[in-house]
Each structure stands twice: as C-alpha cells, then as structure tokens.
Amino acid sequence: MQYTSSLVLAFAAAASAATIKVSVGQNGLTYTPNDITANAGDSVEFDFFPKNHTVTQSSFADPCHPLAGGFFSGFVPTKATTLGSTFTIVVKDTKPVWIYCSQTEGDHCQKGMVAAINAPKTGNTLAAFTLLAKNATTSTFPPPGTPIGGTLVKSSGNTTSSSTGTASSSGSMASSTGSTQFTGAAAGLSANMAGMGALALGALAMV
Numbered sequence: 001m002q003y004t005s006s007l008v009l010a011f012a013a014a015a016s017a018a019t020i021k022v023s024v025g026q027n028g029l030t031y032t033p034n035d036i037t038a039n040a041g042d043s044v045e046f047d048f049f050p051k052n053h054t055v056t057q058s059s060f061a062d063p064c065h066p067l068a069g070g071f072f073s074g075f076v077p078t079k080a081t082t083l084g085s086t087f088t089i090v091v092k093d094t095k096p097v098w099i100y101c102s103q104t105e106g107d108h109c110q111k112g113m114v115a116a117i118n119a120p121k122t123g124n125t126l127a128a129f130t131l132l133a134k135n136a137t138t139s140t141f142p143p144p145g146t147p148i149g150g151t152l153v154k155s156s157g158n159t160t161s162s163s164t165g166t167a168s169s170s171g172s173m174a175s176s177t178g179s180t181q182f183t184g185a186a187a188g189l190s191a192n193m194a195g196m197g198a199l200a201l202g203a204l205a206m207v
C-alpha cells in the first residue's frame, strides 16, 4: 500500500507548512530577517512599517529591477499609527528567491534594502547580492495592477482590505491571515489543493 502512504506523506508535508514573518522597514531600510530559510509550501509574511516600501522579486544578477513573472506587493505607504499591512507569498521550492524594495526616493535597494529566501551559503550569497544592488541602476518595478504573486492585506486605521494577485508564481495559503480574506483564501485553497495533487503524483512517480 505504498500508494496510500505516499498520499498521506504528501498531505502531512503540506499541513506542516510554516509562516515566517519578516519586518519591512522596522529598523530603517531593512528586511528583518533578510537571510530567510524556508521549505517548499511555507509562507513568508512581510509586515510593513513606515514609510513606503515594497516587496519585489528580482533575479540575482539584476537587483533593483523586477523579475518577469515575479511577485510584487506594490507600494505600501505606512504611517506610524497604522501598522498591520502584510504581503504574503508561498514558497514554491527551495531555489533562491531574491527580493528588493523598489522605493526610488532614497534609493532603498541600492542602500541595502534587499533580502533572500534560501540564498546559497557560498557563491551567489545574500552578501554578493547586496553588493550588486549597491551598484545597480535606479530601481524599477512592475506596472500598476498589484499585488502580483501574493496576498496583500492593507490596514489603515480600522479598515482592512485584501487582494490577491493572479498572474502569479504562487497562490496564497488559507491560513495566512485574518478574517477578511475569504476571496483570497478560497483561491489559495484551490491552488494549494492542486499543489498537493501534484505533490502526491510526484510521490507516486517515485514509488
């Protein structure tokens, strides 16, 4: 009955997915932590602090410029009194993911506002990426129509709204955020179920 046990394993792996929280701009032009380790299926929740930052995916070789098909939170203006906006992505696999803030006023990316998920420990490290970013040309970002590739929950005072990107590399996890997320959660759930199906098929293929 390896068929059954593979399926059980696949579902068990999906069920144990973690949510990793990253502060955006809490201590200046930083993501904290910025050298993130995550498993496939984990969520990374970016929590926005003042003033006006983004979470944008780039390639390693071209920091401060968006990767085609990558995720983008859009700009999230945040006042000191309105904390609580989040952007959540789901990690697809353990390949390195490179991230920067595309705020051009103050050159956030060039000043080191970058992060990585599963960066190699040698070669293309986060330190190497940071150095490339320092010398990068003016930051650019995807055109309007955000968010892309993740779920944005915008908080401003007492009103909270959420939206989920569609043209994307990753869906949203049903468990990632609060009660206003029905639309995003439903879409994320089906994406997740599809993902688990694929995982189960993969497990079967290896039997």
Ligand SMILES: [Cu+2]
Binding pocket: 025, 029, 052, 053, 054, 101, 102, 103, 108, 113
């Ligand atoms: Cu920034």
